[in-house]
Structure formats: C-alpha cells, structure tokens
Amino acid sequence: MTDIAPMPAPMLSADNRRATDRGPLIELRNVHAGYDGINVLHGVELSVAAGQVLAVLGPNGAGKSTMLRLIAGLHPILSGDLTVAGRRVNGASPEDLARAGLCLIPEGRGIFPNLTVHENLWMMTYGARGARLRQIESSAFDHFPKLADRRSQIAGTLSGGEQQMLALARGLVTNPAVLLLDELSMGLAPLVVEQLYAMVAQVASDGITIVIVEQFASIVLGIASRAAVMSGGRIVAEGDPAAIEATLSKTYLGN
Amino acid sequence: MMNQDDRVEQFKTEISKMSVADPASGRDRVFAVLGAVLLLIGPLLTLVGFFTSHGTIDPLVQNDATITAIIGLTLTVAGGALFVRYSFAQFLRFWLARLSYESQAQTDRLIETLGGTTTAASPMSAAPTRAPAHAMADPISETPASET
Numbered sequence: 001m002t003d004i005a006p007m008p009a010p011m012l013s014a015d016n017r018r019a020t021d022r023g024p025l026i027e028l029r030n031v032h033a034g035y036d037g038i039n040v041l042h043g044v045e046l047s048v049a050a051g052q053v054l055a056v057l058g059p060n061g062a063g064k065s066t067m068l069r070l071i072a073g074l075h076p077i078l079s080g081d082l083t084v085a086g087r088r089v090n091g092a093s094p095e096d097l098a099r100a101g102l103c104l105i106p107e108g109r110g111i112f113p114n115l116t117v118h119e120n121l122w123m124m125t126y127g128a129r130g131a132r133l134r135q136i137e138s139s140a141f142d143h144f145p146k147l148a149d150r151r152s153q154i155a156g157t158l159s160g161g162e163q164q165m166l167a168l169a170r171g172l173v174t175n176p177a178v179l180l181l182d183e184l185s186m187g188l189a190p191l192v193v194e195q196l197y198a199m200v201a202q203v204a205s206d207g208i209t210i211v212i213v214e215q216f217a218s219i220v221l222g223i224a225s226r227a228a229v230m231s232g233g234r235i236v237a238e239g240d241p242a243a244i245e246a247t248l249s250k251t252y253l254g255n
Numbered sequence: 256m257m258n259q260d261d262r263v264e265q266f267k268t269e270i271s272k273m274s275v276a277d278p279a280s281g282r283d284r285v286f287a288v289l290g291a292v293l294l295l296i297g298p299l300l301t302l303v304g305f306f307t308s309h310g311t312i313d314p315l316v317q318n319d320a321t322i323t324a325i326i327g328l329t330l331t332v333a334g335g336a337l338f339v340r341y342s343f344a345q346f347l348r349f350w351l352a353r354l355s356y357e358s359q360a361q362t363d364r365l366i367e368t369l370g371g372t373t374t375a376a377s378p379m380s381a382a383p384t385r386a387p388a389h390a391m392a393d394p395i396s397e398t399p400a401s402e403t
Binding site: 025050051084085086087088089090091092096097099100101102175177178206207208209 | 258259260262263265266267269270271273274275276
C-alpha cells in the first residue's frame with residue numbers, strides 16, 4: 001500500500017481555525033492500542049472541535065474503526081490519552097459515554113435484525129412511552145421518510161440502504177452531541193451512498209459533531225469540514241478537505 | 256429540541272460528572288486484596304500447625320505441624336507487606352507527581368526571578384519532552400504550531 005505523503009503543515013480554513021479555537025471536544029494524544037499484543041494504533045494524535053465534521057480516510061487495516069471504537073469506549077487504550085470535553089476518559093465505560101451523548105454507529109449497522117423498525121427505534125429511547133415515543137419516532141421519520149413506510153417491517157428484511165438509514169435514525173433519536181459513523185457506504189450502491197450522505201450533511205448542518213470513517217474519499221470530503229488520512233495505525237495527513245483530496249489524487253492517480 | 260450549543264454544554268457537564276476508573280488502581284487493588292487474604296490465611300495456618308503439634312506425640316507429625324506453622328508465618332508477613340505496599344501505592348503516586356510538579360514550578364520561578372527565560376534556561380525543562388509549568392494546564396499548546 002502506497003504511503004500518503006504527509007502535508008507540510010495542517011492547512012486549516014478560517015472556519016476550522018475558529019472551531020479549533022473553541023477547544024477540542026475529542027482529543028487523542030499519542031494513543032496506542034492493539035489486539036492480543038499486536039499494536040494497531042501507533043501514537044495517534046487527533047482532535048475534533050465541537051460542531052466539526054471530521055472525515056477519517058484510509059485503506060483497510062489502517063486502524064480507523066479501531067480508533068472509533070476506542071473513542072466510544074469499546075476498545076482499551078494501551079497508552080496515551082483520550083480526552084473528551086476536556087476530561088481524560090481512558091477506561092470510561094461505553095455505556096456512560098453513550099448516556100452522555102457519544103453515539104457510535106458501527107460498521108455493519110448494529111441494528112436488531114429480528115425487531116421491527118418501530119421496535120429498533122424504541123430500543124434507543126430508554127423506554128419512552130406514548131406521546132414522547134411518538135414524538136421521537138416522528139423526528140426520526142422526518143429525517144428518513146422511507147422508514148415511516150417500513151415502520152412495522154422486520155429490520156433484517158430491509159434493503160442495505162434502509163438498514164443504514166435505520167442505523168442512523170437510531171443514533172439520532174438518542175439526541176447525540178457526538179456522532180461516530182463507521183463505514184456508512186459499506187456494501188451499498190453509489191446512489192444509495194449519495195442519498196445517505198445527503199442526510200448526514202443535513203444532520204451536520206444542525207451542528208452535531210461528527211467523525212466519519214470512510215474508505216471512499218470523494219463523497220465524504222464533500223461534507224467534511226476537516227479531514228485526516230490514516231495509514232498503518234498513524235495519522236499521515238490532516239487538514240482542509242480540498243487539500244487532502246488534492247493530496248490523495250496526486251498520490252493515487254498522479255494528477 | 257435544544258439547540259446544539261446547549262447540547263454540547265450538557266454533554267460536557269455529563270462527561271465531567273462521569274466516574275472513570277483509574278486503570279492503574281485496578282492492579283493495585285488486586286494486590287492489596289491478595290495481601291489482605293494472605294493476612295487472614297497465614298495466622299489461621301499457624302494456629303492449625305500449633306494445635307496439630309499439641310494434639311500428637313508423634314515427632315514426625317509434630318515436625319510437619321511446625322513446618323505448617325512456619326509457612327503460615329511466612330504468608331502472614333508476605334501478605335502484610337503486599338497490603339501495606341499496594342494500599343498506599345495510589346497515595347504515593349499522587350504525592351510523587353505533585354512533588355515533581357512543584358519542584359519544576361519552583362525551578363521555573365527561580366529562573367524567571369534571575370532573569371532567564373523558562374524554556375531556554377531551565378535545566379528541568381531543557382529535556383526535549385518536558386513542557387514548561389505554565390503550559391501544563393493548557394490542553395492545546397500553541398508552542399508546537401509556532402515552532403513549525
């Protein structure tokens with residue numbers, strides 16, 4: 001796999017600089033992590049400010065999903081610091097982070113395939129009933145009208161795109177402060193991916209902090225306010241999406 | 256639905272209230288508990304050896320009982336050492352970290368008083384990985400960016 005040439009210095013737009021001035025909401029400092037003694041992340045340094053949309057790109061095996069799981073508290077940190085809202089949270093339980101408002105939509109969607117769309121949404125509402133549940137469902141269906149037609153359908157029988165919409169809707173009904181999206185486009189047709197990312201852009205316009213991990217750069221760079229490239233468990237480039245796109249284009253296509 | 260700035264503030268509040276287990280204390284706690292258990296088992300074993308040796312006139316059995324009692328004493332001493340060492344480990348760790356920080360801060364103040372710059376002249380902060388005391392609380396230090 002070709003190593004991506006590092007940027008000479010992070011090229012931040014004025015918007016990104018303002019976002020950074022607010023202080024990072026999530027920060028990884030020299031983070032190492034691994035599986036069964038094999039290091040996967042080697043000194044990752046990354047920060048995400050409130051309201052930013054950070055796209056993390058890179059090939060298979062770069063450590064992108066591991067990094068997201070680590071932020072969500074699902075993977076232990078061997079060394080280094082994970083700071084959320086200014087507080088070191090190494091060892092924090094994933095349920096505590098989720099309750100606080102940090103929501104991970106994992107690779108493979110994480111929906112309950114044997115439950116209906118309605119039941120999948122209900123599971124994310126901490127037992128809401130009656131009018132509150134209807135309000136939450138209505139909010140989800142406003143974002144994803146297609147799901148309203150499938151309300152009583154078993155989630156496992158939905159198409160790939162609809163399952164991904166359900167996964168996103170489940171995340172949004174928890175009213176997250178931070179959304180971590182892992183490989184939204186996996187296994188989906190390009191048209192469906194475009195529609196999904198249009199919805200993500202709409203969610204991002206509401207000001208939710210989003211970290212998106214993707215293999216396919218072009219579509220996610222269109223909605224990101226900042227981008228980073230991972231390779232071999234390290235951040236090898238970081239900065240403005242347009243600059244990252246130019247770097248990737250030059251490295252892979254020789255443009 | 257609250258606006259996103261309020262949601263972020265609420266998120267920060269929730270995170271600050273969260274209890275996060277210190278991974279280092281996990282190991283210390285295990286050893287402290289092990290020490291406490293040995294402190295209980297050791298004397299019991301010693302008593303068993305004592306009463307066994309008193310309950311027989313067979314010198315071989317009495318020898319075995321004596322050895323059992325000595326093992327019990329050994330476990331008691333080892334358990335006591337483990338318990339004392341690891342129950343104080345957390346306190347000692349923080350004490351050492353604080354001592355190190357205050358020592359460095361004092362050195363920096365001394366150098367400032369003498370008229371040198373903190374980062375250039377301080378022998379404590381001359382090491383490439385050490386940051387000056389005034390920057391320690393700042394999670395986003397401007398220094399690395401300005402140096403590049």
